[in-house]
Amino acid sequence: MKTSQKSLSRMRLSGLIKKEIRQILRDPSSIGIAFFLPVILLIIFGYGVSLDAEHVPLGIVIEQPSPEANDFVSGFKDSEYFDPVFFRSIQEAENALIQRRIMGIVWTRNDFARQVLKGKEAPVGVIVNGVDANQARIVEGYITGVWMKWLVSYARSHGLDIMAPVEVKHRIWFNSAVRSRNFLVPGLIAVIMTLIGGMLTSMVIAREWERGTMEALLVTPVRVKEIILGKVIPYFFLGMGGMTLSVFISIVIFHVPFRGSYLALGFASALFMLTAIALGLIISTAAGSQFVAGQIAIVITFLPAFMLSGFVFDINSMPFPIQVITHIVAARYFVSILQSLFLAGNIWPIYLVNCLWLAVMALIFFLIIKKKSHKRLV
Amino acid sequence: MLRRILALTIKEFIGILKNKKSRMVLILPPVAQIIVFGYAATFDLKDVPVAIYNEDNGEISRQIVARFQGSKVFHIIGNLESNGQIAPVINLKKALIVLHFHKNFSKDMAKGATGKLQVILDGRNSNTALIALNYVHTILSKFNRKWMHQNRNIRIPARLVVRSWFNRMLDSHWFIIPGIVALLTIVVTLEVTALSVAKEREAGTFDQLLVTPMTPFEILVGKSLPGLIIGLIEGTFIIFVTCFWFEIPLRGSLLVLYSGLFTFLLSAIGIGLMISSISLTQQQGLMGAFMFLVPSVVLSGFATPIANMPRLVQELTLLNPMRFILVIVRSVFLQGAGFNLLWTQYVPMALIGIVSLAIAGFLFKRRLY
Amino acid sequence: MSSPPKREDEYCIVSSGLTKRFTSGQKQIVALDDCSFKVKSGIVTGLIGPDGAGKTTFMRICAGLLVPDQGKIEVLGYDATKDFLHVQTNIRYMPQRFGLYEDLTVRENLELYSDLLGIPVTKRQARYDSLMAMTGLAPFMGRLAGRLSGGMKQKLGLACTLLKPPRLLILDEPTVGVDPVSRRELWDIVYSQVHEHGMSVLLSTAYLDEAERCQQVILMHEGHVLGKGVPQSFSEPLKGHCFMLGPPSGQKRRLQRDLANRDEVIDSLILGEKIRLVTMDALDPGKVHNTFHLGEEISVEESSPRLEDAFIWLLKKRLLNLGRGVKFKIISHHKVAGPPDEDVIVVRNLKRRFGDFYAVDGISFSVKRGEVFGLLGANGAGKTTTFRMLCGLLPASEGELFVAGKNLRKARAKARERVGYMAQKFSLYEDLTVMQNLRFFSSAYGLYGNRQKERVRWALDAFELKDEANSISRDLPLGYKQRLALAASLMHEPDILFLDEPTSGVDPLARRQFWVHINTLAEAGVTIMVTTHFMEEAEYCDRIVIMKQGRILAKGTPETLKRKFHPPGVENPTMEDTFITLIEQEAG
Structure with a gap:
């Protein structure tokens, strides 16, 4: 029999792929990771998670009711951001703050009206609960906004010339409504694909070792290349399926705008999927068991994709050493591509640079795999 | 047992x-x-890249720029020469914010009119954008108050005295x-x-x-x-x-x-x-x-x-x-x-x-x- | 089908100076030590030897899965180390766990291997049909492999390797955990392939009656080859050494134990009511009484030697040469109180349903104090389900069961202190050391303080675990694991002992030691219930029941069953003959 040592047999490869697909279809945990988890995560992030504060319970203390004080406070009543709660004294309000019933306090004192009328810069006490610093800052911003609005209207109605010297007009590009969902959901796609590529792939290969099927596979005339491709191809398509599902849900259900090209998205996703799967393959060779593979995968693929990809937390604001580490997190490049494609459109320089990084990582990973895999036990 | x-x-x-x-x-x-x-x-920002497009180049706009320069939050990456440069700088994520001082900014202010400052933000991460915008507001409202006090001797009717409990520096x-x-x-x-x-x-x-x-x-x-x-x-x-x-x-x-x-x-x-x-x-x-x-x-x-x-x-x-x-x-x-x-x-x-x-x-x- | 076999070489495997070492923890293990031998083409060669003999390592090297540290290995004329792809194209190898995908159906497993072996699509169906007919798996083509019984899995594993008849077939312990009927079918398939295709077969097995069917046997021990030849060449020298003794009833255990440790004895075994004795020197049957000071009432007959006798003999010789002890340990156990004929375990019309399926379908039996009671049956007959119900691990759907007068599932914890349980596969805490396992199990059974110390010391001593006291259980050889599991179940000196396949995969020497322990316990009045696939072990039992599909086919002493059910024309039926006759009778 003449068999070339190098040749790739289409029959063997398709046999392996068919087998893998059947296993995926029968294994609830594969389906769970590939389809159930993405949907759950998207729903949680799409509906459940928001950094945009609304209906913030705000304590308002008016020590001495007066037309001026009421006028000042009415701005908070009208604001969609606040649900005001009124207090007679600052002590009551402070207690409420301590008991976490309100997020902040706006406090007009006894002599508020007098000072306002005299033009004496009546101090309005603002206390925010600083435990959640981010929310506190946002609430502070909202309060400032209400205050500035009031200043303008007060000036207008009293014919005062207190036009602000500098008037700021801001425009937030790409996401003018400032919906956090619009950036969280695309970023999440990177996390989901990391899960499918890294965690699922590493665990299914570890499973073959654990169950002894790998040993049986190795003694067939199959080539190492075929075994690797037999894993990469089905999980690649599974991951792309998960990606398509996620994109569909993002756009159709969560109305996240998509401004770039679908083709570009497909290409970048394919590249990212390859790096994720390659990493999964490397993990599986290092880990002997599914348990360990799963653990390693969580620590070196899932968590970084969550924390270090710029998906939620701004990379620029991280300490320098951690910024350096983010460069070896493939998800970082993909998140950048995703957020640009979804919200900004085809920004080619960003797209190409990040794709290049992904390609380099994929290449390195596959070289490592090629070096590490052989048809031997141990 | x-x-x-x-x-x-x-x-x-x-x-x-x-x-x-x-x-x-x-x-x-x-x-x-x-x-x-x-x-x-962390949601705290530092070194947010800011590009300045200063059509005015007067004294006052430079003062404001200096205030940004002095803040730890912002990091000025350079000046833009034309309107057309704004989009690339934002798109390519070179800057998160562009501060655009219109022509006559300083002149208007000297006249007692309102100076117009446009702030353009990259909203791809809208949370970051929002936080950055808050910082911008904080810097400018401080500037405003001081300016009014010094140059026009006007005091506003009420000001906010903000304290945050439990975490003073937020x-x-x-x-x-x-x-x-x-x-x-x-x-x-x-x-x-x-x-x-x-x-x-x-x-x-x-x-x-x-x-x-x-x-x-x-x-x-x-x-x-x-x-x-x-x-x-x-x-x-x-x-x-x-x-x-x-x-x-x-x-x-x-x-x-x-x-x-x-x-x-x-x-x-x-x-x-x-x-x-x-x-x-x-x-x-x-x-x-x-x-x-x-x-x-x-x-x-x-x-x-x-x-x-x-x-x-x-x-x-x-x-x-x-x-x-x-x-x-x-x-x-x-x-x-x-x-x-x-x-x-x-x-x-x-x-x-x-x-x-x-x-x-x-x-x-x-x-x- | 396939091209006619070419007999280009006389030998299919040629190994010279093969050496392979492993490191496990801090220990260096020599799996193969300078092994040189040849395996003939066109015949079935059996690789036998105790645990750690190096059988699996040798097979893996042949299959190109491991690289030897030294030496050369040629398989079908190819260097298995360098030219492994050629080797793998021409051989098939079935690893111990047969490499089936349990979440694929029978057909899908066959399809996968057909693809991997490059069998043209057009020729497949015919091949599937003939293999499925041969293995009897045709009705189960759509079933998931994981849902097949152990025997069926083995046959499917074999079918997958035979899709394209290879020139050399390597099977690693293909019959572990497989019932006698399936085992026999497996052998028939292997031989039919050898005849049809001129295939060479190399297999390892722990069942020496099976090895007897091989045309060539290689005996290994700790990486060395101890002998090689046709099975008869091993047993021939023992002609005149083998006898059947017929002691009066009730004395067989003591007699066997007395004989077992005598220097003049190679081996002694209980076979039903008789004892099989293999002596060091050839003896005239008339002189046996004198040599062993046997009473006149004991009958003596000469018997023909078997491969197993030779195996024990060669192994003992080697151990003696290495300066290691070969004596069986006798353990101590307190005498169980109570009348000897009392029924300790009673089962009446016991049923267990899973959905619509009755795994146990109305069985009744009782076990007397001090009896060794065997539960036999094909894979999936309901033995394990019965066992689990008796131990209180599974509620019964219907019927009554009492262990020491109680239903263990409902009984308070106190009642369980009288019961010992050794689960299938020697379930131990693998991360723990031998010592820690013993300590834990003794505490779990409520021992503490001096009593606990004393029992742990006893266990280490009685089961020869002292040297391994601080070894991690995972790294122990199978025989040690088995001893440890037994020790753990005896820490609290139970009155009743449940043993679920306690000797599966264990080599004959370890099996003998194990049964010496069991016999000692039975004599002390411990009631023992055991399941096994070794039909010979059924003969060590006082009484047995044979189950099939949840029902009892037959019960009684091994002798009566052998007399009652045996293939027509067989003079001295073995238990295995009886078992197969019974099962087939039922099926027909």
């Missing part, structure tokens, strides 16, 4: 600590995570890092407990255990103790790091904190053992733990406030022990809260713990084969 429980606990410990790989799982991720979370997970590390205490203890505890029964089922030793005179209650306690002890040790380690490495003030009493941690661990162990006794294999146990962990972390208020969630989801979080412990840990750390303020947080966790432990104990024997 106590002897049997002790023997089981010791055995569990040896099983966990003997194996090099499972030892690593207990030690490595927490250390890695506290470093990564501690440093990376450092978001103070918020995130105590939260890690809860996050890591639940991760470790779930890992220890969610696999403990499944592992024995897989190896066939669970049958051996059930055949001994040990009662399900004894097995339950014996299986819970290692999780409890390991959880407490890890928790202590992280509290230690929080206090001494990240220097976050611990204002409340340790008793309040540890009572919370204990109740929390009870509920985590209950859930872990419940997952474990449903699972046939370790793989299923791990998947179950993961499937529980991800939503419960996301919906705990760890990074995003529960108050911002839709009503239905908010009600769902009442089943999540993490939401309660996060309140306890943060309140004790930053606010110095005591039992009187926090008892409403202990009760639900204790309930979750008792119910889930009872179910787990019941499932030990009643599993369908």
Whole structure:
């Protein structure tokens, strides 16, 4: 029999792929990771998670009711951001703050009206609960906004010339409504694909070792290349399926705008999927068991994709050493591509640079795999 | 009875600590995570890249630019020459913000009119954009007040005197890092407990255990103790790091904190053992733990406030022990809260713990084969 | 089908100076030590030897899965180390766990291997049909492999390797955990392939009656080859050494134990009511009485030697040469109180349903104090389900069962202190050391303080585990694991002992030691219930029941069953003959 040592047999490869697909279809945990988890995560992030504060319970203390004080406070009543709660004294309000019933306090004192009328810069006490610093800052911003609005209207109605010297007009590009969902959901796609590529792939290969099927596979005339491709191809398509599902849900259900090209998205996703799967393959060779593979995968693929990809937390604001580490997190490049494609459109320089990084990582990973895999036990 | 429980606990410990790989799982991720979370997970901005497009180039606009330059938050990357340069600079993420001073900005201001400043932000991460915008507002409103006072001798009718309680500098590390205490203890505890029964089922030793005179209650306690002890040790380690490495003030009493941690661990162990006794294999146990962990972390208020969630989801979080412990840990750390303020947080966790432990104990024997 | 076999080489495997070492923890293990031998083409060669003999390592090297540290290995003329792809194209190898995908159906497993072996699509169906007919798996083509019984899995594993008849077939322990009927079918398939295709077969087995059917046997021990030849060449020298003794009833155990440790004895075994004795020197049957000081009432007959006798003999010789002890340990156990004829285990019309399926369908039997009671049956007959119900691990759907007068599932913890249980596959805490396992199990049974120390010391001593006291259980050889599992179940000196396949995969020497322990316990009045696939072990039992599909086919002493059910025309039926006759009778 003449068999070339190098040749790739289409029959063997398709046999392996068919087998893998059947296993995926029968294994609830594969389906769970590939389809159930993405949907759950998207729903949680799409509906459940928001950094945009609304209906913030705000304590308002008016020590001495007066037309001026009421006028000042009415701005908070009208604001969609606040649900005001009124207090007679600052002590009551402070207690409420301590008991976490309100997020902040706006406090007009006894002599508020007098000072306002005299033009004496009546101090309005603002206390925010600083435990959640981010929310506190946002609430502070909202309060400032209400205050500035009031200043303008007060000036207008009293014919005062207190036009602000500098008037700021801001425009937030790409996401003018400032919906956090619009950036969280695309970023999440990177996390989901990391899960499918890294965690699922590493665990299914570890499973073959654990169950002894790998040993049986190795003694067939199959080539190492075929075994690797037999894993990469089905999980690649599974991951792309998960990606398509996620994109569909993002756009159709969560109305996240998509401004770039679908083709570009497909290409970048394919590249990212390859790096994720390659990493999964490397993990599986290092880990002997599914348990360990799963653990390693969580620590070196899932968590970084969550924390270090710029998906939620701004990379620029991280300490320098951690910024350096983010460069070896493939998800970082993909998140950048995703957020640009979804919200900004085809920004080619960003797209190409990040794709290049992904390609380099994929290449390195596959070289490592090629070096590490052989048809031997141990 | 106590002897049997002790023997089981010791055995569990040896099983966990003997194996090099499972030892690593207990030690490595927490250390890695506290470093990564501690440093990376922050909503505070620094070195936000700002580009200036100054069509005015007058004295006043330069003063304002100087104020930005002086702030740690912003980092000025350069000046733009034309309107057409704005889009590329933002698109390519070279700058998050462009400050655009219109022509005659300084002249207008000198005349007493309003100077127009346009701020353009990259909204791809809208949270970052919003925070950055707040910083911009803060700088400019300070400038405004001073300018009015100095140049026009006008005072505004009312000004805000802002204080933030419990975290004066509004450092978001103070918020995130105590939260890690809860996050890591639940991760470790779930890992220890969610696999403990499944592992024995897989190896066939669970049958051996059930055949001994040990009662399900004894097995339950014996299986819970290692999780409890390991959880407490890890928790202590992280509290230690929080206090001494990240220097976050611990204002409340340790008793309040540890009572919370204990109740929390009870509920985590209950859930872990419940997952474990449903699972046939370790793989299923791990998947179950993961499937529980991800939503419960996301919906705990760890990074995003529960108050911002839709009503239905908010009600769902009442089943999540993490939401309660996060309140306890943060309140004790930053606010110095005591039992009187926090008892409403202990009760639900204790309930979750008792119910889930009872179910787990019941499932030990009643599993369908 | 396939091209006619070419007999280009006389030998299919040629190994010279093969050496392979492993490191496990701090220990260096020599799996193969300078092994040189040749395996003939066109015949079935059996590789036998105790645990750690190096059988699996040798097979893996042949299959190109491992690289030897030293030496050369040629398989079908190819260098298996360098030219492994050629080797793998021409051989098939079935690993111990037969490499089936349990979440694929029978057909899908066949399809996968057909693809991997490059069998043209057009020729497949015919091949499937003939293999499925041969293995009897045709009705189960759509079933998941994981849902097949152990015997069917083995046959499917074999079918997968035979899809394209290879020139050399390597099977690693193909019959472990497989019932006698399936085992026999497996052998028939292997031989039919050898005849049809001129295939060479190399297999390892722990069943020496099976090895007897091989045309060539290689005996290995700790990486060395102890002997090689046709099975008869091994047993021939023992002609005149083998006798059947017929002691009066009730004395067989003591007699066997007395004989077992005598220097003049190679081997002694209980076979039903008789004892099989193999002596060091050839003896005239008339002189046996004198040599062993036997009473006149004991009858003596000469018997023909078997491969197993030679195996024990060669192994003992080697161990003696290495300066290691070969004596069986006798353990101590307190005398169980109570009248000897009392029924300790009673089962009446016991049923267990899973969905619509009755795994146990109305069985009744009782076990007396001090009896060794065997539960036999094909894979999936309901033995394990019965066992689990008796131990209180599974509730019964219907019927009554009492163990020491109680239903263990409902009984308080106290009642379980009288019962010992050794689960299938020697379930131990693998991460724990031997010592820690013993300590844990003794505490679990409520021992503490001096009593506990004393029992742990006893266990280490009685089961020869002292040297391994601080070894991690995972790294122990199978025979040690078995001893440890037995020790763990005896820490609290139970009155009743449940043993679920306690000797599966264990080599004959370890099996003998194990049964010496069991016999000692039975004599002390411990009631023992055991399941096994070794039909010979059924003969060590006082009484047995044979189950099939949840029902009892027959019960009684091994003797009566052998007399009652045996293939027509067989003079001295073995238990295995009886078993197969019974099962087939039922099926027909």
